[in-house]
Amino acid sequence: MNNAVLHVSEVQKSFGGLRALTDIELQVEKGKTHAIIGPNGAGKSTLLNVCIGRLPPDSGTVTFDGHLITGRPPYEINQLGVARVFQTPEIFPDLSLLQNVMVPAFAKRDGTFRMSALSSLEKETDLRDEAEKLLEDVGLLQFYAKLASSLSRGDKRRLELAMCLIQHPKLLLLDEPTAGMSRHDTNRTIDLLKQIKERGMTKVIIEHDMHVVFSLADRISVLAQGKIIAEGTPDEVRGSPRVQEAYLGGAH
Numbered sequence: 001m002n003n004a005v006l007h008v009s010e011v012q013k014s015f016g017g018l019r020a021l022t023d024i025e026l027q028v029e030k031g032k033t034h035a036i037i038g039p040n041g042a043g044k045s046t047l048l049n050v051c052i053g054r055l056p057p058d059s060g061t062v063t064f065d066g067h068l069i070t071g072r073p074p075y076e077i078n079q080l081g082v083a084r085v086f087q088t089p090e091i092f093p094d095l096s097l098l099q100n101v102m103v104p105a106f107a108k109r110d111g112t113f114r115m116s117a118l119s120s121l122e123k124e125t126d127l128r129d130e131a132e133k134l135l136e137d138v139g140l141l142q143f144y145a146k147l148a149s150s151l152s153r154g155d156k157r158r159l160e161l162a163m164c165l166i167q168h169p170k171l172l173l174l175d176e177p178t179a180g181m182s183r184h185d186t187n188r189t190i191d192l193l194k195q196i197k198e199r200g201m202t203k204v205i206i207e208h209d210m211h212v213v214f215s216l217a218d219r220i221s222v223l224a225q226g227k228i229i230a231e232g233t234p235d236e237v238r239g240s241p242r243v244q245e246a247y248l249g250g251a252h
């Protein structure tokens with residue numbers, strides 16, 4: 001695939017005697033939404049952590065936007081344009097929602113962020129306007145002055161999404177972005193992620209909710225026991241007997 005912005009090649013990762021990833025090949029095309037699905041313990045989060053530099057692979061390479069990023073620390077990979085939303089949201093609990101969204105933009109622009117600079121943050125009207133717009137997009141504007149610690153888990157997830165979007169990443173990695181959300185909020189998040197796609201952002205989504213996967217994905221890779229057992233369009237994956245046997249089953 002010539003237009004791949006993310007290319008994972010021959011990646012292996014073990015934890016002691018457990019092989020979490022075996023010979024992983026993944027190519028994510030620019031501007032597309034690529035879902036990674038698979039049963040619990042299949043290796044999805046491990047793969048994402050390898051891509052963002054949180055875990056070094058035992059062997060193999062990860063290339064992003066022409067840069068070899070294998071073994072580089074997470075902040076360097078982030079500076080290259082990779083942002084991610086985690087299963088457990090990583091937010092600043094003692095800051096307001098608005099401050100939470102502004103901090104990553106400030107940090108990206110200046111390279112570092114000092115808490116002492118926080119009071120000057122809110123005087124940056126362009127940044128503040130953009131942060132408010134993003135809070136509106138994720139449905140949290142009415143709570144902008146509240147402390148982030150007061151939010152539900154699903155709302156923290158949406159706050160973290162806004163914190164990612166203000167960085168204007170080239171690649172957004174989402175680990176179960178709708179977990180803990182009501183069906184209404186899930187659908188709202190799907191709509192938001194569709195809008196982001198229209199802006200040309202590439203996304204990799206790990207998701208258990210097949211409604212979310214089939215609403216958003218251009219391509220799907222299926223992981224089972226650390227191996228990619230299928231890759232293709234949603235229709236191809238849905239029709240694969242191997243996938244049905246390994247994962248989708250009757251329940252999905």
Ligand SMILES: Nc1ncnc2c1ncn2[C@@H]1O[C@H](COP(=O)(O)OP(=O)(O)OP(=O)(O)O)[C@@H](O)[C@H]1O
Nearest residue numbers: 015018019020038039040041042043044045046047
């Ligand atoms: N830091 C770690 N140390 C030891 N084993 C780990 C570690 N992280 C993951 N594992 C193991 O590696 C395997 C893959 O885990 P991983 O979390 O990547 O799966 P997953 O597909 O994301 O699962 P889930 O859908 O439940 O989040 C599992 O057997 C898990 O127990």
